[in-house]
Amino acid sequence: MEIKPNEKILQAFGLEPEGLNVRKFGSGHINNTFLLEKKQDSSKYVLQKINVNVFKEPGIIAANQRMAADYLAVNHPGYLFITPIPTVNGEELFVINNEYWRLIPFIAGSVTVDQADNPKQAYEAAKQFGRLASYLSGIDLKPFKASIPNFHNLTLRYSAFQDAIKNAEEDRKAAAEGMIEDFLRYSDIAVTYEQLKTDPEFKDRLMHHDTKINNVLLNKTTFEGICVCDLDTLMPGKIISDLGDMVRTYVCPVSEEESDFSKIVVREAYFEALMQGYLEEVGGTLTNVEKQQLFFAGKFMIYMQGIRFLTDYLNGDVYYPTRYPNHNFDRAKNQLVLLQRLIEKEPILQRIIDKCLLISE
Numbered sequence: 001m002e003i004k005p006n007e008k009i010l011q012a013f014g015l016e017p018e019g020l021n022v023r024k025f026g027s028g029h030i031n032n033t034f035l036l037e038k039k040q041d042s043s044k045y046v047l048q049k050i051n052v053n054v055f056k057e058p059g060i061i062a063a064n065q066r067m068a069a070d071y072l073a074v075n076h077p078g079y080l081f082i083t084p085i086p087t088v089n090g091e092e093l094f095v096i097n098n099e100y101w102r103l104i105p106f107i108a109g110s111v112t113v114d115q116a117d118n119p120k121q122a123y124e125a126a127k128q129f130g131r132l133a134s135y136l137s138g139i140d141l142k143p144f145k146a147s148i149p150n151f152h153n154l155t156l157r158y159s160a161f162q163d164a165i166k167n168a169e170e171d172r173k174a175a176a177e178g179m180i181e182d183f184l185r186y187s188d189i190a191v192t193y194e195q196l197k198t199d200p201e202f203k204d205r206l207m208h209h210d211t212k213i214n215n216v217l218l219n220k221t222t223f224e225g226i227c228v229c230d231l232d233t234l235m236p237g238k239i240i241s242d243l244g245d246m247v248r249t250y251v252c253p254v255s256e257e258e259s260d261f262s263k264i265v266v267r268e269a270y271f272e273a274l275m276q277g278y279l280e281e282v283g284g285t286l287t288n289v290e291k292q293q294l295f296f297a298g299k300f301m302i303y304m305q306g307i308r309f310l311t312d313y314l315n316g317d318v319y320y321p322t323r324y325p326n327h328n329f330d331r332a333k334n335q336l337v338l339l340q341r342l343i344e345k346e347p348i349l350q351r352i353i354d355k356c357l358l359i360s361e
């Protein structure tokens with residue numbers, strides 16, 4: 001079913017429907033996103049309907065964002081941190097028929113890319129996420145809540161995977177048998193996470209939790225980083241989430257959507273660029289335990305994303321939108337191959353990390 005913002009929603013934000021061009025925007029899986037352009041002066045806005053099946057309490061997103069914005073305004077004035085444009089009644093979210101809508105400014109002169117095309121882009125994006133993490137590293141986490149509870153809790157993702165194996169329809173289970181075994185063979189990743197989780201030196205931090213390159217706005221002519229966007233999952237977490245999702249999505253020339261798995265390779269130059277950009281910003285705030293887990297970050301995120309896709313395949317595609325019957329199967333396989341390619345290069349990638357750590361100290 002096509003979802004379109006109706007007049008009431010636009011008017012709630014003080015926009016005149018006749019004076020606007022509205023089109024679908026972005027490539028996210030979760031929310032519905034539209035680009036609005038005023039016919040009169042070409043100014044643009046991003047309008048989003050929040051997916052309440054995923055974000056059960058959208059008010060948490062708004063509150064987390066507001067607290068971070070207030071802290072940054074005081075401690076890092078001048079830092080560009082995108083916050084929603086309130087409704088004419090001063091609310092951050094407009095609620096209608098149990099739908100939650102919000103309006104976000106479109107930053108003029110910005111673009112996003114879905115895939116890193118050169119190491120410079122990986123460096124610029126990582127620098128933006130590093131800066132965010134560094135600027136927020138002193139914030140009091142107590143008032144923050146999880147917009148998705150247990151989002152990157154690999155222990156629970158792993159047990160959801162085991163439940164899915166148990167409950168899957170026979171045909172899907174049979175088709176996935178080999179891949180299930182392959183993922184189970186890497187269960188040490190879940191064990192390591194479980195041990196790390198309770199280590200006090202493995203710090204809780206405010207993390208973005210979705211550091212794909214298209215969540216960074218780049219200058220459309222110079223491709224320098226402007227700021228991060230999509231702050232729905234800004235919540236307490238661990239450094240391996242943000243760093244790991246960058247490794248997962250920047251080092252490979254093809255995305256998780258690619259089903260020609262021979263194209264999946266780990267590009268060292270991109271790994272180095274993102275590590276350098278990230279550590280230049282956040283390196284000075286890391287504990288020793290965090291420093292020791294920088295290679296683990298990539299394994300952690302690729303493994304978790306792989307089992308999330310496979311879990312969804314076994315559950316009958318209930319979470320991620322799919323375009324063909326084996327879509328989640330292929331995505332899971334893609335992540336498995338990426339994990340293998342990453343692990344093969346561990347010695348060389350660890351040397352890169354050590355070098356970047358030295359520079360950042």
Ligand code: GN1
Nearest residue numbers: 027028029030031054148210256305
């Ligand atoms: C989802 O919607 P999007 O693409 O920003 C997912 C991420 C996954 C990603 C995989 C709330 O993000 O965790 O890494 O798909 N977000 C949620 O493409 O589940």
Ligand code: MG
Nearest residue numbers: 028210215230
């Ligand atoms: Mg997104």
